[in-house]
Amino acid sequence: MNKNEYTSGASSAASDIALNIITRQEHSISRKKISDNALKVLYRLHGAGFDAFLVGGGVRDLLLGQNPKDFDIATNATPEQIRQLFKNCRLIGRRFRLAHIMFGRDIIEVATFRGHHQEPSKNVSQQSKDGMLLRDNVYGSIDEDAERRDFTVNAMYYNIGDYSIHDYASGVEDLEDKLVRLIGDPETRYREDPVRMLRAIRFAVKLDFDIEEDTAEPIERLALLLQDIPAARLYEESLKMLQSGYGLETYHLMREYGLFQQLFPTIAEYFTDDYSSMTEQMLDLVLDSTDQRLEDGKRINPAFMFAAMLWYPLQEKAKHISEQRQISMYDAIMEASNHVLDEQVRSIAIPRRHTATIREIWQLQIRLSRRHGKRAFRLMELNKFRAGFDFLEMRGEIEQGETLELAKWWETFQNSGRNVRQAMVSDLDSSNEGHNNRRKRNYRKKKNKAS
Numbered sequence: 001m002n003k004n005e006y007t008s009g010a011s012s013a014a015s016d017i018a019l020n021i022i023t024r025q026e027h028s029i030s031r032k033k034i035s036d037n038a039l040k041v042l043y044r045l046h047g048a049g050f051d052a053f054l055v056g057g058g059v060r061d062l063l064l065g066q067n068p069k070d071f072d073i074a075t076n077a078t079p080e081q082i083r084q085l086f087k088n089c090r091l092i093g094r095r096f097r098l099a100h101i102m103f104g105r106d107i108i109e110v111a112t113f114r115g116h117h118q119e120p121s122k123n124v125s126q127q128s129k130d131g132m133l134l135r136d137n138v139y140g141s142i143d144e145d146a147e148r149r150d151f152t153v154n155a156m157y158y159n160i161g162d163y164s165i166h167d168y169a170s171g172v173e174d175l176e177d178k179l180v181r182l183i184g185d186p187e188t189r190y191r192e193d194p195v196r197m198l199r200a201i202r203f204a205v206k207l208d209f210d211i212e213e214d215t216a217e218p219i220e221r222l223a224l225l226l227q228d229i230p231a232a233r234l235y236e237e238s239l240k241m242l243q244s245g246y247g248l249e250t251y252h253l254m255r256e257y258g259l260f261q262q263l264f265p266t267i268a269e270y271f272t273d274d275y276s277s278m279t280e281q282m283l284d285l286v287l288d289s290t291d292q293r294l295e296d297g298k299r300i301n302p303a304f305m306f307a308a309m310l311w312y313p314l315q316e317k318a319k320h321i322s323e324q325r326q327i328s329m330y331d332a333i334m335e336a337s338n339h340v341l342d343e344q345v346r347s348i349a350i351p352r353r354h355t356a357t358i359r360e361i362w363q364l365q366i367r368l369s370r371r372h373g374k375r376a377f378r379l380m381e382l383n384k385f386r387a388g389f390d391f392l393e394m395r396g397e398i399e400q401g402e403t404l405e406l407a408k409w410w411e412t413f414q415n416s417g418r419n420v421r422q423a424m425v426s427d428l429d430s431s432n433e434g435h436n437n438r439r440k441r442n443y444r445k446k447k448n449k450a451s
Contacts, residue, residue, distance in 0.1 A: 017147050017168050017183070024163040029062045031163070037103040038071035041086070041110060042160040048085055050077040051113075051142065053157035059165065060153045063175055064207070073110045074145060074157065082110055114148045115140020142166070150189065150196050151203065152181045174212075180204045181212040190218055194225035197259060198237050205250045216257075223258040231349035238263055238348050239302060245294040248287040266313050266343050279312040281398045289394070303357035304387050306350060308394060314340045314362060330366045337362055357384060364388030365395070369406060372429055376413060376421070389414070 031039060034054065045052035053074045061068040075082070082099040083089045090100050099110040115138045142157065146168035149155040153174050157166040165172075169183045180203045182189050182196070190196055197219045204211045211219075226234065241250050254260035261268035270279035286308035293300050314336050322332035341355050350358075361384060368379065368388060379385055389410055396404035413421055 017143070018170070019143070019146075020167040020170070020172075022165040022167060022172065027063065027165050028065070029059070029158060029163075029165070033062055033067070034058075035071050035106070035108075037101070037106050038073065038108050039160075040103075041073055041101050041108045044085055045073070045075050045077060045082075045110075046160050048077075050075050050081070052160045053142070053166070054160070055111075055157050056149070056154045059156040059158050060171070060175065062158075063156070063172065071108060073108060074113055074142070075110060076113050076142070077110075078112055078139065082112075112139050113142050113145035114138060115144045116147075143168070147183065149183055150193075150199060152179075152183055153203070153207075155183060178207070178209040179212045180207070180209045180215060182215045186215050187218045187222065190222050191225065194222065194229055195233065195237055197222065197226070197257070198241060198254070201250060201253050201257065201259065202241055202244075205246050205253055206244070219257045219259070223262050226259065226262040227347075231345065231347060234263055235348040235350060242287060242305065243290060243294070243300055243302060245291055247290050248284060251283060251287055263347055264309065264344070265347060266340060267309060270313060270316075277312070278398055282308055282312060282394065285394050285397060301354075301357070301387070302350075303354040304361065304391065306344075306354065307358040307361040307387075308391055310340055310344060310358070311362070311365075311391075311395070330363075333362060333366060357387070360384040361388050361391055365392060368392055368410060371409070371413075371425060373425070376425055380414065 038054065038058075042052045042054065054071060055074040056072050058068040058071045077085070079091050079097045079099050082101075083091060086099075086101050088102045090102065092098050092100055096111070096114070101108040101110060146155045146157070146166075149169070152169040152171040154171070155167070155169040156171045157168070158164075159166060169181075174181050180200055182200070200211055200215060200219065203209065241247065241254065244250075251260055254263075255271070261271075267279060267283070270277050272280065275281075275284075286305055290300055290305055314333065317336035317339055318329060318332040321327070321335050322329050325332075327335075337359050341350070341358065344350065345355070364379075364382070364384060365388065367375075371379075382388075389407075392403070392410065393407045396407035409424070413424055416424070
């Protein structure tokens, strides 16, 4: 293997950079495993005289023998030059300009090599007083770009020019050792972008790797920095963490490092040492169910997951409101839902389309107990009935008792013909009538005794 050393004092990661070029004969990546659209972009950039590399997770996953979900490309062409080469290109991003090459629904992301934000001649970046990068439109060389990468296993570049791999931070070695390791000083890199703490957890779980000791050490101590990240960005990150097929394990590791508590402070109030609260039981249940649905190729809805996660904090808030103001539980839940969701969106900006669905699922938990007359038939016609019922079943697993019995009733009702359904409702009406008659008799007895 050919080794070229590269160091620079301009980056906190410079001391970790040592280029190792792995020739085509020395690695396992085949172009047959790279998407046709990614190859088109690579070849056109190369043909126009620009450097063109497949980079990051695509290279990592190919070396691990996996099928990459995305194929990202890095180049020395500027975003404007990329747009001139591709009619199907659009430029996005303010923090760092990116080119998206559109092939129908398939999007190939192309980034210009990033440089050091300290260079005064190219200083179009901005940092906060705590070291967080706020804007980052600084272009540089591939060596500088490698220093700016977050983890060693993401700092490997597949060169379309000669099919070699440029490994800048011993990424291949860390792949073999199954380690997630930051490039540079971990605390400095986390302060530049606190979301890197979430990414360390996500990669460790996804790849079944360990987090390298120095990379792990500052995380719990710096977890509070996530409070400075825009809520919209943390919403997107929360979906990557919890709805990518390994959400249950990710939640437990996030919680161990104090990161989950920053994204979901309302839920964290109900954490216990032995993970025994109903809130914690529901977290395990809904995240495990989400993982299973993804494995089975079924669709998932973020609103359902958030509705389940926040249900028991909502219940506690509603009980307090109901007792304090002497209002019905249904009205209390409506009021409590505003409070709980307002608190949550301060941390992660759940879109309104999802908060509307969350409210519907919560409302249905009250309405599903009201089955008399024609109500049961009308409820089944509601758009969100199935989501409400699925959640009722989950609650039944945790709460048992009346909730479980109600879930079983609805399961039978859905799977029965109209005559059986009508009989089930008639039984409820008869039972309810008898109950009301007993209440009236008891009331008359008490009244007679009093007189």
